[in-house]
Amino acid sequence: MTTPRFWREIEQRYRGIGVQCEICDRVYFPPREICPHCRRESFGKMNERELSGKGKVLTYTEVHDPHPDFKLLTPYIMAIIEMEEDVRVTGQLVGVDYKDVETGMEVKATMRRLGEESPEGIIYYGYKFAPVKDKHE
Amino acid sequence: MRDVAIIGIGETQIGELWDKSLRELGIEAGLKAIRDAGVSGEEVDMLYVGNMSAGKLINQEHVAPMIADYAGLDDIPAVRIESGGASGGMALAEGYISVASGFDDIVVVGGAEKMTDVNDEEAKKILSSTADQEWETVCGATFDSLHAMMARYHMNKYGTTKDQFAEVIVKNHSNASNNPNAQYPRAIPKNFVMNAPMVSDPLGMFDCAPLSDGGAAVVLCPAEYVDNYNGDPVKILGVGHGADHIALHDRREIGGMKATRIAAEKAFKNSNISSKDIDFAEVHDNYSISEIVAIEDLGFFKKGEGGPATEEGRTALNSEISINTSGGLKAKGQPVGAVGINQAIEAAIQLRGDAGDRQVEDARYGLTHNVGGTGASAVVHILERWSE
Numbered sequence A: 001m002t003t004p005r006f007w008r009e010i011e012q013r014y015r016g017i018g019v020q021c022e023i024c025d026r027v028y029f030p031p032r033e034i035c036p037h038c039r040r041e042s043f044g045k046m047n048e049r050e051l052s053g054k055g056k057v058l059t060y061t062e063v064h065d066p067h068p069d070f071k072l073l074t075p076y077i078m079a080i081i082e083m084e085e086d087v088r089v090t091g092q093l094v095g096v097d098y099k100d101v102e103t104g105m106e107v108k109a110t111m112r113r114l115g116e117e118s119p120e121g122i123i124y125y126g127y128k129f130a131p132v133k134d135k136h137e
Numbered sequence B: 001m002r003d004v005a006i007i008g009i010g011e012t013q014i015g016e017l018w019d020k021s022l023r024e025l026g027i028e029a030g031l032k033a034i035r036d037a038g039v040s041g042e043e044v045d046m047l048y049v050g051n052m053s054a055g056k057l058i059n060q061e062h063v064a065p066m067i068a069d070y071a072g073l074d075d076i077p078a079v080r081i082e083s084g085g086a087s088g089g090m091a092l093a094e095g096y097i098s099v100a101s102g103f104d105d106i107v108v109v110g111g112a113e114k115m116t117d118v119n120d121e122e123a124k125k126i127l128s129s130t131a132d133q134e135w136e137t138v139c140g141a142t143f144d145s146l147h148a149m150m151a152r153y154h155m156n157k158y159g160t161t162k163d164q165f166a167e168v169i170v171k172n173h174s175n176a177s178n179n180p181n182a183q184y185p186r187a188i189p190k191n192f193v194m195n196a197p198m199v200s201d202p203l204g205m206f207d208c209a210p211l212s213d214g215g216a217a218v219v220l221c222p223a224e225y226v227d228n229y230n231g232d233p234v235k236i237l238g239v240g241h242g243a244d245h246i247a248l249h250d251r252r253e254i255g256g257m258k259a260t261r262i263a264a265e266k267a268f269k270n271s272n273i274s275s276k277d278i279d280f281a282e283v284h285d286n287y288s289i290s291e292i293v294a295i296e297d298l299g300f301f302k303k304g305e306g307g308p309a310t311e312e313g314r315t316a317l318n319s320e321i322s323i324n325t326s327g328g329l330k331a332k333g334q335p336v337g338a339v340g341i342n343q344a345i346e347a348a349i350q351l352r353g354d355a356g357d358r359q360v361e362d363a364r365y366g367l368t369h370n371v372g373g374t375g376a377s378a379v380v381h382i383l384e385r386w387s388e
């Protein structure tokens, strides 16, 4: 992905900021300007909403044939996380062995280096997910 | 709306065709189709070309006029249609609408992709860009891994097994062994599939369709004019489009494709038949899991029964419903933008009764199913044997 595209949404990526529709209360991440449920009625009524970062593993895989930008991490774990706010996010799972990953496992977002350096020498940071060890954390 | 017939078909060999360029693939397929139909170049009103990513793959945009030009049809309007892996099927739908509406009479619909001018890693990255680049691939997701997550979800929710995935692959390779245009025209044993190197767990190397070069084309005309041409006609009975969110994580259902279900519902409604009437189908098996999901969402089997049905042989040639008689994307090959046209060609070959050792007995209704991205777009065509 090109550098300007990444930086344009850096705030949302770093702080996990989504939006909530004023009409139906649904939460979206990444932010959308229009709620797919309320459609045009929702335009201008999508308010910033910071996600808790907590969620559960919905599905997962271990990647052996990587995206070229992630070669050095191979094999790495990808998952779709169902967040507390009833919104789903795709991200890597870290701090856990693949054999120990389970559907329904509780995880929390953490800020990490995303891949290798881009051709322009830029290092991307963003969210990854790690297991919640202590549920009272 | 007028009834529409396919009166000519043509496709290239599919594979790693080092000596052929995109324009050559397009021209070869187009000329074969025009010759098969018995139309002359001047009679063609319009050309649609399905192509996913010539800009990235061969550094050439605006490929439809280029192909028309080098086919000697430089005065024929030519438009490229892009919808990821569904580009070919979407182009066919555009052609159908042009003819059905009465706007055009003779329309050529082609599809072509040249995947192997870039290395395999680059080709996979380009294919992955049909998913959400900013919120899926940037985090490390590949096209393979998104399908692997669908597979894992399907296994967890419905008890589908790796064995059942392997059965899809064994069947499609067996079908391809009777298809001379297939990239891999040979049967493979199940243990090959099961023991292949892992790509993205649970999907191994043999669970994934190859990235191929190839071109395919069909000629359409109003059903009322078929007698004016030599081509052996088949009828396009109905078409349906479906859509969903671009990112897999935004879809409520990970183990099914809403886009497929909607496209199928519309196509069946437009055709006045149901899934039970279908004799054979070419479905979008870019991964083993994709075929299992497809045969459920198209209504051939209940949700969760696609795996067991495959294992029981109910999708084999001349069983309950013959699925991917051509070998599918897995074994016939995956020249991405051409796939939807390759599927229509297989349907036409079957309905003409020309499929030789892979012929579906007494085939009357065939269905083709083409998917873009991980399921953000889908298109279904229903074809019928010609009857006077």
Ligand SMILES: [Zn+2]
Residues within 6 Å of the ligand: A021, A022, A023, A024, A025, A026, A035, A036, A037, A038, A039, A042
């Ligand atoms: Zn809303």
